[in-house]
Amino acid sequence: MDASTPATTRRTLCRAAAAVGGAFATHAFVPIGRAHAGAPAILKPLPADQFFDFGTNAEMRWGSVDPRRYLTPQSRLFVRNHTLTPTIDPETYALRLYGDGLRRPRSADDALTLTLRDLRRLPRATLIATHECTGNGRSFFVTQQGNPVSGTTWTLGAVGTVRWEGVRLRDVLRRVGLDPAAVSIQATGLDPHYVTGGVDYGPVRRPFPVSKALDDAPLAWGMNGEPLLPDHGHPLRLVLPGWVGIASIKWLGSLEVSTTELASPWTTKWYRIGQEVLTTNPVRSAWELPWGAELKRGRLELTGRSWSGAAPVRRVEVSVDGGATWQRARVGRAQQQGWSQWSWTWARPEAGAHELWARATDAAGRTQPLLTPRNDNGYFFDAVVRHPVTVV
Numbered sequence: 001m002d003a004s005t006p007a008t009t010r011r012t013l014c015r016a017a018a019a020v021g022g023a024f025a026t027h028a029f030v031p032i033g034r035a036h037a038g039a040p041a042i043l044k045p046l047p048a049d050q051f052f053d054f055g056t057n058a059e060m061r062w063g064s065v066d067p068r069r070y071l072t073p074q075s076r077l078f079v080r081n082h083t084l085t086p087t088i089d090p091e092t093y094a095l096r097l098y099g100d101g102l103r104r105p106r107s108a109d110d111a112l113t114l115t116l117r118d119l120r121r122l123p124r125a126t127l128i129a130t131h132e133c134t135g136n137g138r139s140f141f142v143t144q145q146g147n148p149v150s151g152t153t154w155t156l157g158a159v160g161t162v163r164w165e166g167v168r169l170r171d172v173l174r175r176v177g178l179d180p181a182a183v184s185i186q187a188t189g190l191d192p193h194y195v196t197g198g199v200d201y202g203p204v205r206r207p208f209p210v211s212k213a214l215d216d217a218p219l220a221w222g223m224n225g226e227p228l229l230p231d232h233g234h235p236l237r238l239v240l241p242g243w244v245g246i247a248s249i250k251w252l253g254s255l256e257v258s259t260t261e262l263a264s265p266w267t268t269k270w271y272r273i274g275q276e277v278l279t280t281n282p283v284r285s286a287w288e289l290p291w292g293a294e295l296k297r298g299r300l301e302l303t304g305r306s307w308s309g310a311a312p313v314r315r316v317e318v319s320v321d322g323g324a325t326w327q328r329a330r331v332g333r334a335q336q337q338g339w340s341q342w343s344w345t346w347a348r349p350e351a352g353a354h355e356l357w358a359r360a361t362d363a364a365g366r367t368q369p370l371l372t373p374r375n376d377n378g379y380f381f382d383a384v385v386r387h388p389v390t391v392v
């Protein structure tokens with residue numbers, strides 16, 4: 001793959017996915033914009049110099065990242081949609097809460113509702129965190145390791161670091177009242193049902209432990225000082241910092257709080273490797289360069305970023321001789337749970353084709369390997385990526 005990889009044209013979407021009903025509770029009181037046939041799955045502009053366009057998904061181009069900006073602008077952030085971006089009216093929106101894990105248990109039909117106005121009465125919270133899709137880097141299973149895998153062929157741009165703004169989920173749950181025996185919370189989106197292979201899997205939803213809810217999870221209505229764009233979950237999304245992107249449910253419709261472990265196809269069928277339900281993101285690194293970049297001969301100051309779902313990045317090493325020798329990059333400070341920017345000086349590059357390798361280690365002691373074991377859906381590609389460049 002090179003920088004000129006043609007973006008796929010936007011696929012015509014299966015409108016059957018917009019059908020609601022069946023075994024799943026409908027949210028009839030929330031007006032959701034009906035997309036017309038042929039409507040785009042993503043609403044924000046996706047300039048070709050900034051994004052790879054995969055139809056329902058869009059990847060940030062690392063070659064377009066501004067090394068002087070720590071945060072990823074919302075307009076530049078990758079988008080990952082199972083179906084399409086719904087349009088939700090914030091005036092009539094309400095988050096539904098129910099389940100036997102509430103101090104006063106409630107059924108789905110009798111859910112407690114919280115409007116945005118209700119939520120805005122709670123203490124405000126902001127959190128800088130790296131946000132990343134589980135499948136980021138997937139294409140390298142194929143191109144670097146020769147492993148066939150299925151899923152969106154992301155390179156390394158299904159990631160960003162943003163400042164989330166909203167309230168702490170812990171404050172919401174305290175206000176509503178939690179049963180001490182509550183263990184699991186299922187977050188459900190208001191986007192159309194996910195239909196694939198002729199099966200309706202219902203709305204996008206995924207459970208997570210109450211412990212994560214009480215730790216660092218915000219319910220966010222803003223990003224980097226702006227209201228959330230429709231594509232990123234307007235008017236409200238869940239964020240589980242450091243965890244796989246699928247855990248951060250957009251267009252949050254409901255939270256079911258339970259005293260028993262909950263499940264969904266997003267934990268039993270997808271976003272798992274073998275017996276392991278995926279939660280914390282691995283360590284990864286990217287150069288702020290186009291794939292196959294041409295670099296002018298002479299002393300080169302190169303930049304990149306590294307991140308980990310578990311802990312701040314402590315060390316980044318660079319190799320330009322296929323891993324025979326490694327040199328330390330200068331690593332900047334991470335803000336809160338965000339990534340680390342780094343730079344490295346290539347003093348005397350020779351003309352010709354080279355591979356740039358970058359390998360990060362986090363404060364939890366996790367280092368990027370040279371090879372990631374294959375899994376069918378191509379999750380968690382964390383091996384050192386061999387970034388080709390030509391010095392001219």
Ligand SMILES: Nc1nc2c(c(=O)[nH]1)N[C@H]1C(S)=C(S)[C@@H](COP(=O)(O)O)O[C@H]1N2
Nearest residue numbers: 079080081082133189204232245246249250
């Ligand atoms: N309701 C809903 N939430 C969702 C998704 C979705 O399709 N529907 N996609 C998930 C996945 S797989 C990822 S990686 C992130 C992407 O968030 P973003 O599009 O704001 O970057 O949202 C997650 N939350």
Ligand SMILES: [Mo]
Nearest residue numbers: 133134245246
């Ligand atoms: Mo994802």
